[in-house]
Amino acid sequence: MEKQDLLSISGLRRVYGETVAVDDVSLTLGQGEFLTFLGPSGSGKTTVLMAIAGFVQPTAGAIVLSGRPLGPLPPHQRNIGIVFQNYALFPHMTVAQNVAFPLEARRVAPAQIERRTRQMLELVGLPDHGGRLPSQLSGGQQQRVALARAMAFEPRLLLMDEPLGALDKKLRAHMQLEIMRLHRELGVSIIYVTHDQEEALVMSDRIAVFNKGRIEQVGTPAELYERPATRFVADFVGESNFLETSALRLESGVLQCESKDGRIHVAPPRDAVAEGTALSVMLRPERLRVVPREAASAKVNSVAGTISEIVYLGQARKLVVRTDGGSLMIALEQLGADRSRMPAIGQPVQVEWDLGDAVVLPR
Numbered sequence: 001m002e003k004q005d006l007l008s009i010s011g012l013r014r015v016y017g018e019t020v021a022v023d024d025v026s027l028t029l030g031q032g033e034f035l036t037f038l039g040p041s042g043s044g045k046t047t048v049l050m051a052i053a054g055f056v057q058p059t060a061g062a063i064v065l066s067g068r069p070l071g072p073l074p075p076h077q078r079n080i081g082i083v084f085q086n087y088a089l090f091p092h093m094t095v096a097q098n099v100a101f102p103l104e105a106r107r108v109a110p111a112q113i114e115r116r117t118r119q120m121l122e123l124v125g126l127p128d129h130g131g132r133l134p135s136q137l138s139g140g141q142q143q144r145v146a147l148a149r150a151m152a153f154e155p156r157l158l159l160m161d162e163p164l165g166a167l168d169k170k171l172r173a174h175m176q177l178e179i180m181r182l183h184r185e186l187g188v189s190i191i192y193v194t195h196d197q198e199e200a201l202v203m204s205d206r207i208a209v210f211n212k213g214r215i216e217q218v219g220t221p222a223e224l225y226e227r228p229a230t231r232f233v234a235d236f237v238g239e240s241n242f243l244e245t246s247a248l249r250l251e252s253g254v255l256q257c258e259s260k261d262g263r264i265h266v267a268p269p270r271d272a273v274a275e276g277t278a279l280s281v282m283l284r285p286e287r288l289r290v291v292p293r294e295a296a297s298a299k300v301n302s303v304a305g306t307i308s309e310i311v312y313l314g315q316a317r318k319l320v321v322r323t324d325g326g327s328l329m330i331a332l333e334q335l336g337a338d339r340s341r342m343p344a345i346g347q348p349v350q351v352e353w354d355l356g357d358a359v360v361l362p363r
Contacts, residue, residue: 004067006031006189007052007157012061014047021047023213025061029157029191034183036192038200038237039210045193048210049159052191054078066156076105081150081188085162087142089134095145096121096130102153120148123182140171144178151186160192164199176203197237201225209233225284231361234282241288241329243281243303244363247273255360257281261303261325266358278363287357288331290319290343296350301358305329307347319343321351 007029014022022044029035037045050056052063054075063070070078081102089098096117103113121127124144134142143163150158160179164172180203183190194200200207201221208218209232217229228234231242245257245264255268257279266281273279296302308328309320319331329351343349 004031005029006033006066007191008062008064009048009052010062010064012048012051012063013059014044014051014056015059020213022051022058025213025215027208027215027218029189032187032189034180034190034192034203034205036194036200036204036207037210038194038197038207040195040236043210044213045208045210046161049161049191049193052157053080053082053159079153079155079157081153081155081158083143083146083150083158083160083163085165087134087146089142089145089149091134093133094130095126095132095134095137098134098145099130099148099152102149106153108153116152120152123151123185124148124178139167140175143167143175147179147182151182151188156189158188158190160190162193162195164194172199179203201237207237209236211236227359228282228361231280231282231363234280234359234361239285239330239332241283241285243283243327245279245281247275247277247279249275254355257360259303259325261323261327264301264303264358265355266360267355269360280361280363282359282361283329283353283357285318285330285332286334287353288329289352290321290331290333290349291352293348293350297352301355302350302352303327303329304348304350307343307345307349310343310345319349321349323351 005028010026012022012025025048037049039045047056051058054070054073065078099117099120100113103116121130124147126141126144129141164175167175176199192203204221206218206220207224209216209224211232217224217233224233224237228237234240243259243261245259248256248258250268254265257264257266264281293304303323305321305323307319308322311318316332316334319333321329321331323329331351
């Protein structure tokens with residue numbers, strides 16, 4: 001039997017005066033799925049999240065959870081857990097009281113509240129912190145308490161709005177793993193809002209990329225990274241190089257394109273393109289090879305340039321190349337045991353790549 005979607009959103013629209021915050025958003029969330037809303041500030045992702053929670057009333061469209069329309073239901077009747085960036089813990093309550101609060105509001109029996117509170121604090125690794133106040137906890141510990149509280153009443157859906165935004169980089173990475181562990185152990189469905197593309201790639205089953213109130217693309221992290229559908233997605237999800245080209249001809253299953261750095265060959269896009277069509281060719285930095293010009297191979301996909309910057313990253317280095325045609329290209333080189341080849345700023349080089357490493361996008 002095919003698994004039924006937990007959540008369905010169709011034609012969602014939200015207008016504030018003359019400003020369209022969300023424009024015709026439709027998507028689904030599967031049972032137990034981790035779906036991330038990714039996009040820049042003001043792209044509409046938080047507005048959609050708040051509409052699901054019931055804090056924002058849509059101008060148009062429908063939201064259905066477990067087969068039940070959410071439109072007429074107030075937030076407290078939707079059985080949805082929410083975790084905010086600022087944690088929103090009650091400062092005058094202990095950790096245990098914070099976790100117990102949603103259970104008390106639902107008039108759960110005291111013995112069950114005590115048992116469930118203890119279980120949740122153990123689950124988030126804070127079994128001995130129940131008597132402390134939020135002010136006595138670190139940021140990471142407060143975030144764990146917020147997670148425990150949101151999941152204490154076993155919601156069908158957990159919404160997370162930039163929950164790690166206030167944490168430092170190392171703690172963010174640790175909490176990402178903790179949230180992934182909780183998701184795996186509890187099997188709860190999660191919608192996670194972030195503007196951090198690395199966070200989205202690490203944590204998600206699928207990602208919905210938002211831009212100007214609309215969804216540009218929905219897919220797995222690998223689909224969005226390897227085969228973005230639009231220039232915006234390619235630019236926002238990961239680091240990218242772009243060569244601006246125009247189509248020439250399709251020959252032997254290879255599309256020839258002309259750029260200011262010379263002729264390049266690419267795998268043709270799914271839809272046929274006419275001669276002269278403006279196209280962007282996207283190349284990920286880790287797919288590029290930078291070689292001294294005298295050592296360049298006879299590969300078709302190669303552009304000449306000069307190294308303008310070298311950025312040391314520990315396990316890797318970035319080489320910034322100014323092409324002879326005036327483009328900037330960034331290559332990422334992993335540093336292995338042999339570190340004898342040391343490029344130099346000002347060195348003439350060739351930037352090479354394989355045919356299948358380029359993604360052709362409409363300009």
